[in-house]
Amino acid sequence: MTSVDDARRAYIAMGCLVEPGSRVLGEAVIRHGPIEALRRLLSGTLDSALQGAVAARLPAGDPFSVADAALARAERLGARIVTPLDEEWPARLADLTRISRGRERHERDTYPPLCLWLRGPWPLAEALDRSVAVVGARAATGYGEHVATELAYGLADRGWTVVSGGAYGIDSAAHRGALSAGGVTVAVLACGVDRAYPASNASLFERIAETGLLISEWPPGAEPHRHRFLIRNRVIAAATVGTVVVEAAARSGAIQTLRRASELGRIPMAVPGPVTSAMSVGTHEALRSEEVRLVTGWPHVLEEVGRIGTDLAPVPRGPERLRDRLDPVTAQVLDAVGRRLAGPEQIAASAGVSLPTAMRALSVLTAAGFVVIRDGGYALPRQRPSPAGRGR
Amino acid sequence: MTSVDDARRAYIAMGCLVEPGSRVLGEAVIRHGPIEALRRLLSGTLDSALQGAVAARLPAGDPFSVADAALARAERLGARIVTPLDEEWPARLADLTRISRGRERHERDTYPPLCLWLRGPWPLAEALDRSVAVVGARAATGYGEHVATELAYGLADRGWTVVSGGAYGIDSAAHRGALSAGGVTVAVLACGVDRAYPASNASLFERIAETGLLISEWPPGAEPHRHRFLIRNRVIAAATVGTVVVEAAARSGAIQTLRRASELGRIPMAVPGPVTSAMSVGTHEALRSEEVRLVTGWPHVLEEVGRIGTDLAPVPRGPERLRDRLDPVTAQVLDAVGRRLAGPEQIAASAGVSLPTAMRALSVLTAAGFVVIRDGGYALPRQRPSPAGRGR
Numbered sequence: 001m002t003s004v005d006d007a008r009r010a011y012i013a014m015g016c017l018v019e020p021g022s023r024v025l026g027e028a029v030i031r032h033g034p035i036e037a038l039r040r041l042l043s044g045t046l047d048s049a050l051q052g053a054v055a056a057r058l059p060a061g062d063p064f065s066v067a068d069a070a071l072a073r074a075e076r077l078g079a080r081i082v083t084p085l086d087e088e089w090p091a092r093l094a095d096l097t098r099i100s101r102g103r104e105r106h107e108r109d110t111y112p113p114l115c116l117w118l119r120g121p122w123p124l125a126e127a128l129d130r131s132v133a134v135v136g137a138r139a140a141t142g143y144g145e146h147v148a149t150e151l152a153y154g155l156a157d158r159g160w161t162v163v164s165g166g167a168y169g170i171d172s173a174a175h176r177g178a179l180s181a182g183g184v185t186v187a188v189l190a191c192g193v194d195r196a197y198p199a200s201n202a203s204l205f206e207r208i209a210e211t212g213l214l215i216s217e218w219p220p221g222a223e224p225h226r227h228r229f230l231i232r233n234r235v236i237a238a239a240t241v242g243t244v245v246v247e248a249a250a251r252s253g254a255i256q257t258l259r260r261a262s263e264l265g266r267i268p269m270a271v272p273g274p275v276t277s278a279m280s281v282g283t284h285e286a287l288r289s290e291e292v293r294l295v296t297g298w299p300h301v302l303e304e305v306g307r308i309g310t311d312l313a314p315v316p317r318g319p320e321r322l323r324d325r326l327d328p329v330t331a332q333v334l335d336a337v338g339r340r341l342a343g344p345e346q347i348a349a350s351a352g353v354s355l356p357t358a359m360r361a362l363s364v365l366t367a368a369g370f371v372v373i374r375d376g377g378y379a380l381p382r383q384r385p386s387p388a389g390r391g392r
Numbered sequence: 393m394t395s396v397d398d399a400r401r402a403y404i405a406m407g408c409l410v411e412p413g414s415r416v417l418g419e420a421v422i423r424h425g426p427i428e429a430l431r432r433l434l435s436g437t438l439d440s441a442l443q444g445a446v447a448a449r450l451p452a453g454d455p456f457s458v459a460d461a462a463l464a465r466a467e468r469l470g471a472r473i474v475t476p477l478d479e480e481w482p483a484r485l486a487d488l489t490r491i492s493r494g495r496e497r498h499e500r501d502t503y504p505p506l507c508l509w510l511r512g513p514w515p516l517a518e519a520l521d522r523s524v525a526v527v528g529a530r531a532a533t534g535y536g537e538h539v540a541t542e543l544a545y546g547l548a549d550r551g552w553t554v555v556s557g558g559a560y561g562i563d564s565a566a567h568r569g570a571l572s573a574g575g576v577t578v579a580v581l582a583c584g585v586d587r588a589y590p591a592s593n594a595s596l597f598e599r600i601a602e603t604g605l606l607i608s609e610w611p612p613g614a615e616p617h618r619h620r621f622l623i624r625n626r627v628i629a630a631a632t633v634g635t636v637v638v639e640a641a642a643r644s645g646a647i648q649t650l651r652r653a654s655e656l657g658r659i660p661m662a663v664p665g666p667v668t669s670a671m672s673v674g675t676h677e678a679l680r681s682e683e684v685r686l687v688t689g690w691p692h693v694l695e696e697v698g699r700i701g702t703d704l705a706p707v708p709r710g711p712e713r714l715r716d717r718l719d720p721v722t723a724q725v726l727d728a729v730g731r732r733l734a735g736p737e738q739i740a741a742s743a744g745v746s747l748p749t750a751m752r753a754l755s756v757l758t759a760a761g762f763v764v765i766r767d768g769g770y771a772l773p774r775q776r777p778s779p780a781g782r783g784r
Contacts, residue, residue, distance in 0.1 A: 105495035143666055272664030272676060274535055275688035284664065287679070294679045294686070361554045 009067035010034035011083035014041065015115035016066050019232045020217045021231050023100060024050060026111030030097065034114075038063060070219055074117060077194050077220055083115045088123040099263045108227075110260075113217045118215035119193045120186075126129045127184055127213055131161035132305055133261070134146020134177075135254045136170025136246040141279050144170055144247035147271055147297075149177035151244065154298025157338050159380070160305075163188060163240050165232065166205065170246045170254070179207055182339075186336055188239070189216040190232040191224035222283050233257040241390075243352030244295060247284030255282045259353045262291045265305045269295045282373045306335045326364075333361035342378030343347055395601045399461035402426035402474035406433065407507035409446045412609040413623050415492060416442060418503030422489065426506075426563020430455060431731050462611055466509060469612055471587050480515040481584045488630050500619075502626045502652075505609045509586045512578075512605035519576055519605055523553035524697055525628045525653070526569075527646045528562025528638040533671050534638035536562055539663055539689075541569035542767060543636065548688025549730050551772065552697075553604075555632050557624065559595065560590055562638045562646070571599055571703040574731075578629070581608040582617035582624040625649040634659030634688060640674030647674045654683050659696045661687045698727045718756075725753035726762055733769030 005054075011034045018025055024047045025067060028037035037046075037360060042063060058066060074081050082088055090144075096112040103110065135148050148170045152162040158177035162307035164171040166187035178185035185208055189197070191216045196202035208214055214265050217235065218228065233253060237243055237260035248254040262268040270287050272294060273280030286292045295301050326334065336347045348358035362378055365371040403426045410417055416439045417658055420429035429438075434455060436443035437608065450458060466473050474480055483523040489505040495502065510516060526544050528536060540562045544554040548570035556563040558579035570577035577600055581589070585606045588594035600606055610620065629635055629652035640646040640662075654660040662679050664686060665672030678684045687693050718726065728739045728750075740750035754770055764773050 039776050136404055143668065147667055189678070226517070272672075273678070275539055275663055276535065280664075281688075284686060287664070294664070294676060296673075296676050299679070371665055 001158050006064070007034050007086075008083050008085050010038040011066040011085065011115045011389055012070050012081055013063040013111070014038055015081075015083075015217065016062065016070050016219050017041070017057050018050060018114075019053070019231075020113055021100075021109045021111050021234070022050065023109040025114075026097065026100065026109070029229065030113070055251060058092050074221055077119070079117050079118055079193055081115055082124055084112075088125045089116075090125045090128045090239050092128070092240075093235070093238050096234055099260075101170065108231065110231070112238070113235060114344060115217070117193045117216050117219060118213055119209040119215075121211070122184060122186075122213050124213065124215065127161050128163070129161075129241045130303060131163050131186065131240045133163045133240040133257065134170070134174035134242040134246065135164055135243060135257050136174075136234065137248050137254065137279050137282075138169040138171075138251060139249075139279065140169030140173065140247050141273075141277060142280055143273060144278070145173040147273075148173035148311055149180075151246065151271070151298050151301065152185070153178030153181045153262040155180035155209075155301060156185065158298070158302065158341075159183070160302075161186055163236055165190070165236060166197075166201060166208075166214075168201070172201060172204060174246075175204060175208060185212040186206050186239075187212070187214050188232055188236050189214060189224075190218070190228040192216060192218055192220040192222040195222070195224070197224045200360050229253055230256060234260050237261040237266060238264050242269055242301070244269040244271065244301055245283050245286060246271045247273060247277075247279040248286070249278055250285065252279045252282045253287055258286055258292065260284070268292045269301060269304060271295055296354045302335050306331070318364060326370075330361040330364055333358050334365055336365040337362075337371050337378055337380055339363070341374055341379045343377055347378060394491035397477075397749050398456070399426050400475050400477050400754065401456050402430040403477065403507045404459035404462050404473055405455040405506070406430055407475075407609065408611050409433070409449050409455065410442060411445070411505075411623075412505055413492075413500040413503050413626070414442065415503055417506075418489065418492065418501070421506070448490075465612055465644060469511070470507050471511045471585050471612065473507050473509055473752055474516055476504075480517045481508075482517045482520045482631050484520070484632075486632050487656050488626055489686050491652075494655075499770070502623070502624065504630070505627060507609070509585045509608045509611060511601040511607075513603070514576060514578075514605050516605065516607065518593055519553050519578055520555070520631045521553075523555050523578065523632045525555045525632040525649065526562070526566035526637040526638065526650050527628065527635060528566075529557055529644060529646065529671050529674075530559050530561040530563075531641070531671065532561030532565065532639050533669060535664075535665060535669070537565040539665075540638040541572075543638065543663070543690050543693065544569030544575075544577070545573045547693060548573035548577065549732075550690070550694065550727060551575070552694075553578055555628055557582070557621070557628060558589075558593060558600075558606075560593070564593060564596060566638075567596060567600060571603065572714045577604040578605050578631075579604070580624060580628050581606060581616075582610070582620035584608060584610055584612035584614040587614070587616070589616045599726055622648060623643055626652050629653040629658060629729045630656050632658060634693070636661040636663065636693055637675050637678060638663045639665060639669075639671040640678070641670055642673045642677065647678055650678055650684065660684045661693060661696060662747040663687055673739050694727050698723065718762075722753040722756055725750050726757055729754075729757070729770055729772055731772050733766055733771045735769055739770060 040046045093112045100110045130253040156162055161180035161184040161188045162174050164174040175185045187208050191197050193216045196205050237257050243258050243261035245254045245258050258268045270283040270292050287294050344358050350356045373377050432438045485504045494500045544566040548554050553576040554566050554570035555578045556566040558581050567577045579600050583589050585608045588597050629649050635650050635653035637646045637650050650660045662684050664674040679686050736750050740747045763770050
């Protein structure tokens with residue numbers, strides 16, 4: 001086991017002992033740091049209800065032993081635990097504090113996670129750097145699943161990570177589409193990363209754990225309680241550059257994720273469908289609000305998230321720095337280059353720029369090694385960077 | 393034949409001799425009045441190209457004889473001619489002058505019509521007072537035709553006139569939906585009102601001429617030239633409170649009508665569809681622009697046009713005056729009352745107001761005779777006003 005300092009162990013202990021999102025605990029961590037927050041939590045100085053809840057999970061003993069047990073358990077399961085003190089913690093999650101402070105007292109608290117359990121080869125922050133959430137109805141139609149698959153394939157094929165919730169229907173279609181493209185997909189679960197829920201998605205989750213990431217705020221073994229899906233949704237909204245809802249009924253969790261994304265300053269997007277379909281009632285209502293952007297496929301999504309993705313990205317290191325120094329138009333053209341060879345006309349059309357502009361950008365990109373020429377077409381380099389040094 | 397003064401005859405003569413929309417002629421009419429504009433047109437003072445075009449239609453003789461012949465022909469066909477000097481001229485058409493002045497010289501001129509040929513029992517201005525255009529693709533899908541029919545039925549059932557272009561596909565579905573509801577529908581044609589184009593719509597046009605209106609800027613016998621559809625579209629956009637596009641391919645005349653409606657300050661609306669359908673590519677692109685409102689059915693359309701319809705209406709006379717004096721919320725509740733009995737809960741839900749608000753409004757409306765109570769439900773009065781004295 002690696003050496004773990006007390007602050008990390010305090011985060012992990014709190015993550016095990018308290019249901020995520022707590023305002024009282026979140027504010028205590030911000031004001032006093034994790035170690036003092038944990039001390040106040042246990043002594044009942046913070047909140048007697050919280051103290052009671054903790055007591056139900058920790059009848060007696062050292063809270064740090066809870067953390068140590070969690071770390072040992074993670075290791076046994078091939079998982080790991082990430083806290084805000086770790087390099088791979090996604091900086092975007094901190095934005096949850098701002099919107100949580102603005103919420104009414106009677107609403108559910110939505111403070112950031114205190115720690116995350118992970119399974120999969122990617123450093124979390126890198127995997128989420130250029131990511132889009134694709135979510136929607138469980139009871140999706142064939143139309144919705146088709147659209148979600150195509151959307152996720154296109155995004156993953158262009159180097160974007162597809163984040164979803166691992167549920168039936170749209171979520172599964174999104175994960176599968178990204179996997180088909182050989183891309184990265186992240187499933188944010190409402191139960192432990194060792195649980196397959198729904199059970200029939202077990203093999204999908206195994207594939208995701210091999211090439212992408214399974215993540216959860218709840219420790220291994222945690223059940224997918226109903227309220228956990230709603231609290232989980234804030235992580236999907238906050239961790240990504242934008243959220244696309246493909247199908248959603250009138251009162252749907254996916255619409256709540258979309259609203260959260262909008263509150264967080266992320267880009268809220270929705271795919272329309274037949275007005276005769278109950279599974280598009282929620283998306284159409286969302287599209288009638290002013291902020292939500294109508295998208296019909298991955299090119300529209302890239303148009304929305306393309307440049308902003310770079311702005312929101314955490315401080316870039318290594319190969320990322322080069323990309324961020326591209327001017328916006330060149331970056332836009334790079335977004336339109338995929339793993340498959342394409343001619344300059346096709347790239348110009350996809351990027352939405354003129355052919356001369358695309359030609360100029362492609363020569364810069366080729367010279368800098370972002371793009372290769374083969375058989376008169378352009379593509380991203382075949383050699384994929386290793387997970388640890390992921391370039392895009 | 394009724395006594396027709398020279399100014400009316402001048403309008404009619406110009407309507408017969410010049411293709412609609414001319415900027416030069418439109419400005420001359422505004423500056424010098426129709427009689428002097430006609431004199432300048434014939435003498436070549438205005439524009440030599442226009443003079444040449446007129447000469448091709450009037451080799452010699454008195455231009456007023458053209459007007460008299462047109463009036464006699466209209467009478468033989470059971471049609472009539474309406475000019476800006478007549479009481480039933482729709483005041484909204486004048487707005488075309490403003491947007492035409494803003495257009496580039498290389499664009500097609502879009503000045504208001506100089507006269508209109510009509511077949512049907514309704515006074516034109518009254519028929520258009522509360523009207524919505526429902527337009528779209530000729531090569532519509534079953535989905536699109538279904539949606540257009542439902543939309544037009546719902547609008548007509550609530551006393552709104554449905555305006556369209558008489559074409560195959562969405563246009564025909566819209567006319568038919570309005571007719572099924574026993575409502576008023578207006579077909580704005582790009583050929584003479586005696587021509588059935590497309591031919592298979594002949595019986596539809598006869599039904600419209602019996603209970604609604606067929607109207608055209610072109611004299612009887614005129615052919616539906618290709619460019620006439622585009623110039624005709626400005627009348628559909630200008631004459632109505634708002635335009636709904638149901639299905640449209642990427643470069644579609646219906647989208648041009650929508651853009652025109654937006655330029656004119658009318659309400660541009662579009663119905664989404666499957667993103668996999670080529671017939672919804674144009675509507676989705678339109679919905680991605682900021683002004684176009686997404687609507688999924690007639691309740692959304694009424695929400696958009698309901699109150700503004702009243703504002704745009706020409707100076708109200710008779711029973712209309714009463715309605716305009718209703719406060720906005722009461723008018724909103726009235727919009728939700730249909731020909732079929734409905735309970736107050738249903739009306740409140742449809743109007744988007746609380747039940748107590750709906751109850752208050754319904755008691756005002758019942759007392760004023762706008763609404764009747766039968767069997768515990770509310771409905772519009774059964775007795776329909778005669779065409780000449782149409783109340784709503």
